Amino acid sequence: MFVNLDIETLKAISREIDSTNSTLVGSLYPQVRNALVSINENIKTSGLTALLNSCVDVIDETSQTLGKNITNLNAFLDSQMRAYQQTLEEMVGNIRTSVNHMEELISQMSGVNRLEVNTTRLGSVYQTLASNGGI
Numbered sequence: 001m002f003v004n005l006d007i008e009t010l011k012a013i014s015r016e017i018d019s020t021n022s023t024l025v026g027s028l029y030p031q032v033r034n035a036l037v038s039i040n041e042n043i044k045t046s047g048l049t050a051l052l053n054s055c056v057d058v059i060d061e062t063s064q065t066l067g068k069n070i071t072n073l074n075a076f077l078d079s080q081m082r083a084y085q086q087t088l089e090e091m092v093g094n095i096r097t098s099v100n101h102m103e104e105l106i107s108q109m110s111g112v113n114r115l116e117v118n119t120t121r122l123g124s125v126y127q128t129l130a131s132n133g134g135i
Helices: 006-044 046-113 120-133
Strands: none
Touching: 006 046
16 A cells, blocks of 8 residues: 655645634634624623623634644644654665665676576666655
8 A cells, every 4th residue: 555645735734724723713703703792782681691602702712722723733743744754755765775785786696696687676666666756
């Protein structure tokens, strides 16, 4: 199974989450809150006033919680993307080193015993990694 985690796609998703959060917390929630407060100022029924106040409290709590959680989520995604990129670079470096060692070994073996080894498969693996952005 091959999983391609494109760092730029993940960064774009992270930016979209942050933008959506900014729209909710910075614009939509305050608008709804202000509308509820405005309605509440014109209502004289205590039951409805209490319900509207509860709604305002829920909006305030959701706004604060969402803002904090999105900030934490973005920090987590950033750290995971950095770790993934570093791991990917290390893996590609290790594969390159392994392929170089195998080619060197094959070269030494064919020089000593006139043994010919087909490295087409190694080249194919290398090309597959390269075409998938891994090298």
